[in-house]
Amino acid sequence: MEFPFDINVLFPDRITVLDQNLTTGRKFLGRPDHQHQIATVIDELGKASAQAQDLAAPITSAEKLQSNRHYLYLLKNGEGNRGRGVAVGYLKVGFKNLFLLDQQGAHVETEPLCVLDFFVAERMQRHGYGLELFRFMLRNKRVDPVQLAYDRPSPKFLSFLEKHCGLKDAVPQVNNFVVFDGFFRNRSAVPVRKVPPKKPEGEIKPYSLTEREALREEQKALPWPFARPQAPPHSPPLSQNSACSRSLSVGSSPTRAPLRLTPASGAYRGQAPQNQLIDGVNYRARRTSSLNRSRLSFQ
Structure with a gap:
């Protein structure tokens, strides 16, 4: 592929390795437009590759190369285009995290070096340029072809x-x-990550407000007679330190005041002394005996 500028100035070697910085290792003295020309070469080669593979959009461009940690091997023919050089093609590689299936169908998580795009200009094919480019990448990365993943x-x-x-x-x-x-x-x-089983409804905690509300909304959506009325919520525990605390349940009576010892009598406040209880029992027994004698006398 020919360009109106000198390819040999942009790419010093026959095969130049470009990274996300789009640098070739050569200092461009006073030529800020060289970086733009490098991007132009990459973009035009990417468009030609997409057209050759019947792709809707290019998968290789200068912008994509700058935003990913990929490496692009660009091959040139320095003698073409009247000595200004011709861009022959490129090979783009990069590491990808993949989940693959082995021969037994088991999942394997690996991050291999992947061949992401490979292109040689149409009129440059069948001249050994592709093989030269591919072998150079293998030597540079010190990898065998069987160890690569191909996109x-x-x-x-x-x-x-x-x-x-x-x-x-x-x-x-x-x-x-x-x-x-x-x-x-x-x-x-x-191993493949297993999804935890769904918790059965019987294990829902009665004091979990979130699960209780979700269950209530689910039962509201059920048609009659499957919908069941909900039981009233449980009352919170009462404080034992409060003397005026009352139960929150409907129809319950107020709680009695806690029993306290009085210094004088030694008895519990709110409870009769023991001798008074004994006198009351003796009084009821004597009255019952007197009534029985009275009934006998009338008979």
């Missing part, structure tokens, strides 16, 4: 991996990523 690879890319890397036995996944047999070597499966 939505095109049919051409799958054929490329089978031809040059021998990767053809893909493990089926439920997401857009493709991994091959051998990816799960030295990776252990993790």
Whole structure:
């Protein structure tokens, strides 16, 4: 892909590695427009890649590269375009946290290096540029092709991996990523998180206001005769220190005043002394005996 500016000035090496800072390691003396030109190259290559893969929108752009910790390997041909260089293609990689299925169907949580986008210009294909770019990334990251996860690879890319890397036995996944047999070597499966069972209605605490209100609203929604009247709420406990405390229950009588000892008599206030109780019992017994004698005399 040709541009109206010099590619060789922007990208010093044949394959240049760009990060989120869009820097190439070369100091641009007095040329603030070079950063804008680098962004232009990335954006145009991203649009061409989306068009080649029939995507609705580009998945690679300078803005997306700046907002993510991805790495873009850009390949150029420095002799093309009358010595100003030609952008051949790029390869974008980055780490992703993924939940994948192994050969036994168990979930594996892993964060592998992923190939996120791979593009070589149409008229530059079948010249070995793609293989050169891919092998450079493998050496730079010190990784084997089977250890990578591939994000939505095109049919051409799958054929490329089978031809040059021998990767053809893909493990089926439920997401857009493709991994091959051998990816799960030295990776252990993790159990799926179980959802706690729903608490039965019989375990609802009677003093929990929140659960009581929720149950009341649920029973209001039930049709007759399934709706049942609610029992009155429990009364709060009474304080034993208050002498004038009364029960909050309907129809209950006031509580008696607490019994207290008087210094003089030693008896409880509100209760008759013991000798008075004994005299009352003797008086009732004598009166009953007198009445019985009177009845006998009349007979």
